Amino acid sequence: MQSRLSNCLVPIIFGLFCCTCPAVTGGDILTGQSAFGDYTQDAPGVRRKILATDLPPPFTSWVDTSQPLIPRPENVFPQVPKDFVVELFADDLDHPRLLRTAPNGDIFLAESFADKITLFRRNTTTGHVDKFVYATNDTGLQWPFGIAFYPPGPNPTHIYVANTANIIRFNYSNGDVVARGPGEIVTEQIPSGRMILLTGGGHWTRDIAFTKDGQAMLVSVGSLTNVQAKADDNETDRAMILRFNVNGTNKTQYATGIRNAVGIGIHPETGDLWASVNERDGLGDDLVPDYVTRVKEGEFYGWPWFYMGKNIDPRHNITSYPPGMLEKSRIPDVLIQAHSASLQMSFYTGKTFPKEYVNDVFAAQHGSWNRKKLTGYKVVRVLEENGQATGVYEDFVTGFVTPEGKVWGRPVGVTIAHDGSLLISDDGSNSIWRVWYNGTDTNGCLAQYCSNRHVIVIFLIMLLAFVRSQ
Template identity: 45%
Template sequence: MIRFAGLVGAVLLVATAAFAQQAAEPLLKGEAAFGDWHADRPGVRRLIRPEDLQAPFITESASNGPGVAQRPEEAKPILPPGFSAEMIASGIINPRVVRVAPNGDVFVANSNDNQIRLYRLAEGSARPAEKAIFANNLTRPYGIAFYPPGDNPQWVYIANSNGVVRFAYRNGDLKARGEPETIVDNIPRKNHWTRDIAFSPDGKTLYFSVGSYSNVGEEGMGKEPEGGLDAWMKSKPLGAAWGMEDGRADVLAFDPDGKNRRVVATGLRNCAGMTIQPATGALWCVVNERDSLGDNVPFEFATTIREGGFYGWPWYYIGNNEDPRRKGERPDLAGKAIVPDVLMQAHSAPLNIAFYDGKSFPPDYQGDAFVALHGSWNRGVRTGYKVVRLKFRDGKPTGEYEDFMTGFVVSDEAVWGRPVGVAVAKDGALIVTEDGSGTIWRVTYDAHRS
């Protein structure tokens, strides 16, 4: 890690400025929404539309990964008035997805250590009353799901980079019962390894996301599949890729026992996070779009996943915008790529999504969604590195999103935090993981603090 002189002062200065500018933030639209971390603060709102897309290559493709600064002991994320963050744990090498069991236990995928951690929090506190390693010897675990959905699960499903395993489970178990049972295997594990899982509300379908092998099919994917394009189109779902990308950039579905594999949707470069929207039962996905087309192209997105839907990759993006690197290869797919529901700044790297169905935040948060933005590397001035709130009205996205949790970036060169996981605790708090400093946070609201 990098230690920067004056880091504490920088963080506190940003926090003071943020709280001074909370009220009545204007809605940023079009190019005004293409800012960077300097403008980020709780309450900043953005609305990005498909027509706001710039042409590719207006700016050069940047390589601008962050240095990770050591987090000062007193540094905390910046939140809207009335909200506060308390640390649950620190010093974890790679905390990624976080999911909350029906009994309130917090499960965290520690991907680099190939384990699932468990935290049982003291009532009304971020202090762990108990903590344990729930499972070990996994393979870059990421997604976590409890089955069947509801208050009395019998299994914990874990998405490894190469498939899905499950452990017998009863509410309150601190450690896995016995050895893992393999449910799904033969999944390609290299590159874009973040495999998430979710169950349909009726428990009959296990959804499983598999990201692409390469950025835009440039590695191991020729212009046509073996046997010709016509034969491929007749035997595969709309927009299915081939070669090294066969079975990738997809959302797959299985029966809960791992049988009856099928493709739900294609053309999703890296659906790194999935969840079910409580109000509608719809499957939602947050997607890391492709790189190397410029600072603001294309937009990242969150979207419902439609059965049989094609979302563009690698030939098109954000609807009918053809990628110049695959120009003219698939005219048959023109006009067939679904336009996503919520567009976010390019290269923000959304990794997880959770709908707020708790009761402890203000009423207008009910039904909205939180998305963790891991942060850019392919942008001249960095963006992301925050948690944002997607706005919904009557169960439908407005397209607008708002900065909720910021303060992780300390300079143009360094960050101390990179948000990854978001989950709603049983008591209505928001649990957030970040893998820059390896911390887990509990976010609560108290009207008396606002």
């Protein structure tokens, strides 16, 4: 009897161990001029790879295509890949911006223009999503955007918030739904963007991240202007990522020439800093590409004099840039269609998407306002291998533009929930969308089962050892 049971368990364990969740892959990769499309070519699974050598000459086109948003049409939802499901997570929000998941699973949302941070928690009894106001202007919020938990790990003691003109922090324990008191100012050594008109520059968002070892605080600050065309444009401490001690002291320039890194994040394995960046306007429909890239300390990415390596912005005199800077100008890892407006980014650290997604980047594309044919208005997946970008990105969530070219949604924030789903804030429809995986492989391996397969395998191995010992 023991022998028969043992012989039955062995192939079951082997089968469970070898079972893999299905790969969700895109088709051919669009390259060269084929990669420069518009919203009509967007669809979940479409992949693009744009190289610096593909770029057209400057000033080939220029147009203002800003248009009012329309209400989301009835029964219209974002489009997601096969075997994924999209549903409404929250609505009736006030210009929802950056999202961040707390270590205990609570979801924090910056409603920047309302000077408010809102917290969402799934009620385990009712299944509904409960909403709380965590902090407001009364506790120190002034156009908040970036949110980070310190120290990194499961038990943070503080929440840091990047206002437009300072960094503040709140005492925090897992489970808090309301700030315990006014925020403590950590540093005011960042330039303010609050009173600057946003058109053409004056970027006001500040994102924040802590290094993997918890020893440093990184803060992204966008440029004041589009391209610093005037000598008296004050770009001090702008268009860069700043580094501080966690108490706000010892400010240094971590990386420069980055026009507007709206979103930054730390790779969960390598500890490298990555950034999602808005590039400049005014050089044409397909210039200059936005990008997502790994950023090393001391690197320079060209703004305002150069772009995508050693391409010189013609609005600057050839003698206007400092000596030696052209040689330092780097080409980013992943070039995204110009004017897509790449905002928050998040690494996929969940367990319920297919394994090919692990550590890939999701980046929200807010959408173009000055491109003849609309682009952006989607969430893309940036593919990485062993901690390095492949240069390829894939449309993941699309459909925020009607077939007639009317815009109803604009993705801003992305975060990974504890259940492995992807949450997307949309300040066009004032909503948060939830995307989850419901696929199976040829062996009927459900996504939720795949994420817990190792537990079953361990149990069966222990059972096999017990049987054989009898």
